[in-house]
Amino acid sequence: MQKNKPDVNHLTPDQFRQLGYQTIDLIADYMENIESYPVRSQVNPGEIYRSFPQHPPVKGKPYDEVLNDVKSVIIPGLTHWQSPSFYAYFPSHASGPSILGDLLSSGFGIQGMLWSTSPACTEIETLVVDWMVQICGLPRKFHSSQSGGGVIQDSASSATLCAAIAAREKILKANPDATLSDLTAYITDQTHSSGEKGLKIAGFRNDQVRKIRVDENFRMDVDDLTHCIEQDLSRNRIPTFICATIGTTSSLAIDPIPEIAKLANNSNIWLHVDAAYSGSAAVCPEHRYMFDGLENADSYCFNPHKWLLTNFDCDIFYVANKDELVSALTFTPEYLRNKESSAGTVFDYSGWQISLGRRFRSLKLWCVIHHYGIEGLQAHIRSHIKLAERFTVWIEESDNFELFQPTSLNLVCFRHRSGNEKSQKILEVLNDSGKIFLTHTVLNDQYVIRFVPGAMRTQMRHIEAAWEQIQQAARS
Numbered sequence: 001m002q003k004n005k006p007d008v009n010h011l012t013p014d015q016f017r018q019l020g021y022q023t024i025d026l027i028a029d030y031m032e033n034i035e036s037y038p039v040r041s042q043v044n045p046g047e048i049y050r051s052f053p054q055h056p057p058v059k060g061k062p063y064d065e066v067l068n069d070v071k072s073v074i075i076p077g078l079t080h081w082q083s084p085s086f087y088a089y090f091p092s093h094a095s096g097p098s099i100l101g102d103l104l105s106s107g108f109g110i111q112g113m114l115w116s117t118s119p120a121c122t123e124i125e126t127l128v129v130d131w132m133v134q135i136c137g138l139p140r141k142f143h144s145s146q147s148g149g150g151v152i153q154d155s156a157s158s159a160t161l162c163a164a165i166a167a168r169e170k171i172l173k174a175n176p177d178a179t180l181s182d183l184t185a186y187i188t189d190q191t192h193s194s195g196e197k198g199l200k201i202a203g204f205r206n207d208q209v210r211k212i213r214v215d216e217n218f219r220m221d222v223d224d225l226t227h228c229i230e231q232d233l234s235r236n237r238i239p240t241f242i243c244a245t246i247g248t249t250s251s252l253a254i255d256p257i258p259e260i261a262k263l264a265n266n267s268n269i270w271l272h273v274d275a276a277y278s279g280s281a282a283v284c285p286e287h288r289y290m291f292d293g294l295e296n297a298d299s300y301c302f303n304p305h306k307w308l309l310t311n312f313d314c315d316i317f318y319v320a321n322k323d324e325l326v327s328a329l330t331f332t333p334e335y336l337r338n339k340e341s342s343a344g345t346v347f348d349y350s351g352w353q354i355s356l357g358r359r360f361r362s363l364k365l366w367c368v369i370h371h372y373g374i375e376g377l378q379a380h381i382r383s384h385i386k387l388a389e390r391f392t393v394w395i396e397e398s399d400n401f402e403l404f405q406p407t408s409l410n411l412v413c414f415r416h417r418s419g420n421e422k423s424q425k426i427l428e429v430l431n432d433s434g435k436i437f438l439t440h441t442v443l444n445d446q447y448v449i450r451f452v453p454g455a456m457r458t459q460m461r462h463i464e465a466a467w468e469q470i471q472q473a474a475r476s
């Protein structure tokens with residue numbers, strides 16, 4: 001008699017091994033052929049959705065057929081962020097060691113909400129964020145052995161939200177008669193949109209969020225900040241939170257952190273510093289001048305998932321005083337109580353973030369740091385900066401194009417001398433060609449093309465080809 005098939009068709013370890021090899025092969029082939037794809041996906045809206053039956057499968061189908069769908073439908077629907085000709089936004093790296101570290105994390109399938117739910121998840125995370133204090137030369141107070149500490153968040157958006165909530169709770173605790181509507185916060189129109197969004201989620205209404213003027217270099221104007229703080233104090237409001245940026249998204253502008261920190265410290269305002277992109281440059285000592293003043297900030301974040309060879313999601317969020325963060329975000333229902341947490345001898349990182357559950361994100365960063373070493377990370381950053389320097393010279397020497405501003409790190413902001421319309425047209429032609437992908441910003445009413453040579457595999461020959469295509473698009 002034939003044995004009935006089990007109802008639930010789990011993969012055996014051996015089946016998993018075989019299909020896993022096929023999947024790794026697919027990723028390796030993807031890496032090998034990455035230059036053959038149009039950088040920006042060429043599909044139309046709805047095309048991917050309609051490629052599949054609208055009814056979900058009642059019976060499962062073999063995984064190798066699923067992999068075929070990945071090849072034939074999903075890959076054409078990707079914009080290829082790993083392409084060496086991807087110069088848009090900021091990059092999003094997926095290095096080999098990072099992918100493998102993430103795979104291990106998926107394989108173990110643990111929940112890292114408490115130390116006790118997986119001690120290695122918590123302790124490797126503490127270890128790598130402490131290492132990063134040393135790798136980036138960050139203020140000692142962010143080290144877990146001091147008053148502060150770091151934690152890995154999914155994104156800079158979440159880090160800024162957590163900082164805003166911690167600041168709100170700190171101020172409300174210190175001012176028992178105050179209500180949320182008395183608090184004010186300070187950003188600029190160059191602050192990443194996640195700053196304003198985080199403040200909104202934290203309960204700040206529009207009129208409680210002051211947009212400080214920027215100077216001609218798009219940096220927060222300290223005189224205007226001083227003025228707005230004084231004005232708010234005179235109206236019996238309580239200045240609570242400043243979000244300053246090292247490396248704005250549009251143009252990598254650096255707010256004057258030392259002066260802002262002085263003001264913040266004098267007025268007991270929480271200073272959060274967002275260096276989501278440019279924070280990775282701190283692995284090179286020659287760029288650390290950008291981070292002056294950070295020793296007086298209350299919190300700081302940057303994204304290894306942008307420029308430090310680690311795949312999404314990985315933002316490191318440091319606070320100068322971990323008690324302030326943990327007291328704002330820790331809830332311990334009975335079903336989570338355990339001996340180690342009660343003894344207070346361990347970190348429970350669920351109390352450092354919004355959600356309870358958390359992935360073993362540190363594993364990929366741990367793999368990256370081990371594989372590349374500090375020297376490898378530095379060489380990687382320097383190689384991109386060199387490419388941007390070379391590209392900058394071409395723009396400077398060009399008759400048709402001009403720099404919008406001096407190049408900072410590896411963001412080149414440039415435009416066509418004929419103006420906005422021509423610059424916009426060139427960008428459209430380039431992106432429709434599929435050969436390269438760039439994005440734009442608008443600064444002082446000028447349409448500015450952003451060129452970021454920051455993808456992992458971008459080399460001199462790629463930016464030479466890109467420059468050729470840009471000149472060609474200008475002639476069309």
Ligand SMILES: *Cc1c(COP(=O)(O)O)cnc(C)c1O
Pocket residue numbers: 090154155156157158192194245247248249274275276277303315
């Ligand atoms: C990219 C970026 C962000 C947003 O990062 P997420 O991790 O996607 O939330 C915030 N601030 C700056 C300066 C950025 O460049």
